[in-house]
Amino acid sequence: MIGKLWWNTRKKTYYATFAQFAAANELDYEFLTAKDSVNIMMENPMNENDHPMFYESARSGIRRSFGKTHGLKHHSVVINKIARVTFMSKSGNKDKVHGLYLNVISHVMNGDKINIIALIMDQMAELRLNLEMNVYFAPYIMSIIKAKTNFSGPCECKHTLFRPFKNETAFLQRSLTPFPPEPESELKSSLQVVEEPRFGFEMI
Numbered sequence: 001m002i003g004k005l006w007w008n009t010r011k012k013t014y015y016a017t018f019a020q021f022a023a024a025n026e027l028d029y030e031f032l033t034a035k036d037s038v039n040i041m042m043e044n045p046m047n048e049n050d051h052p053m054f055y056e057s058a059r060s061g062i063r064r065s066f067g068k069t070h071g072l073k074h075h076s077v078v079i080n081k082i083a084r085v086t087f088m089s090k091s092g093n094k095d096k097v098h099g100l101y102l103n104v105i106s107h108v109m110n111g112d113k114i115n116i117i118a119l120i121m122d123q124m125a126e127l128r129l130n131l132e133m134n135v136y137f138a139p140y141i142m143s144i145i146k147a148k149t150n151f152s153g154p155c156e157c158k159h160t161l162f163r164p165f166k167n168e169t170a171f172l173q174r175s176l177t178p179f180p181p182e183p184e185s186e187l188k189s190s191l192q193v194v195e196e197p198r199f200g201f202e203m204i
Contacts, residue, residue, distance in 0.1 A: 003121060005144065014148045022117055024147040025140050029117060037115040038107050041122040046102040054102060056177060068095050073177050079105045081164045087116050088123070089136030 003018045022029035048066065054076040056062040064071020069080065080097060083104050084090050090098055107114055124137055139159070145151070165171055 007145070009145065009149060014145070016144050016148055018117055018121060020147070021121075021140070021144045024143040027116060032113070032116050033118070034113070037113045039115045039118050040100050040103055040107070041119060043100065043103050045099050046106065050106075051102065054105060060177075062174075067097060069097060070095065072097070074171075074174065075109055076105050077171075078164075079108050082162075085162060087120055 005016045005018070005021060007014055016024075018033075019029040022032070051066040054073060055064045055066065055071045056073055058064075062071050069077055072080065080101050083101060084094070088101065088104065104114065120137060120140065127136075
């Protein structure tokens with residue numbers, strides 16, 4: 001993938017390649033853009049029939065609503081929250097699982113490599129054409145601006161710590177569920193044996 005960014009700062013035009021953008025944000029360009037990386041923007045949103053595997057089972061008694069965050073499994077909801085504040089920044093209804101977010105969750109849980117550079121650039125290009133939407137990639141943009149302008153002054157903006165589940169005790173104490181879901185035959189056999197949990201879930 002070859003591309004460039006350009007912008008004006010004090011009547012001077014600056015240019016940066018996607019590789020320079022990645023370097024400024026401490027991302028490994030060659031690794032992320034390799035042939036085995038997935039370009040999420042080339043995919044269609046996941047079929048509704050695939051939604052249940054991201055949610056707790058109906059027998060768990062946990063309220064769930066497909067297409068929303070209610071009832072998402074631990075890993076699914078954590079990945080969704082991280083994506084919303086990093087490489088797929090999104091405003092609006094935080095209780096809704098938007099468009100390609102389930103695709104991202106699926107790829108992460110299956111160990112696939114995602115082309116984050118292409119994902120960010122495609123979103124920035126779309127936002128540039130839509131003046132009604134805010135550009136949510138300010139930290140990434142400022143990193144490349146500082147690198148290209150050799151800025152070394154003080155940065156007054158400080159980002160707060162990301163602690164999305166700090167006060168959600170019930171969520172943190174919920175038992176982890178497998179992803180993808182266990183086959184029905186394995187699930188039935190596992191229910192016949194009661195063992196001590198071998199791992200926990202904790203967020204600091």
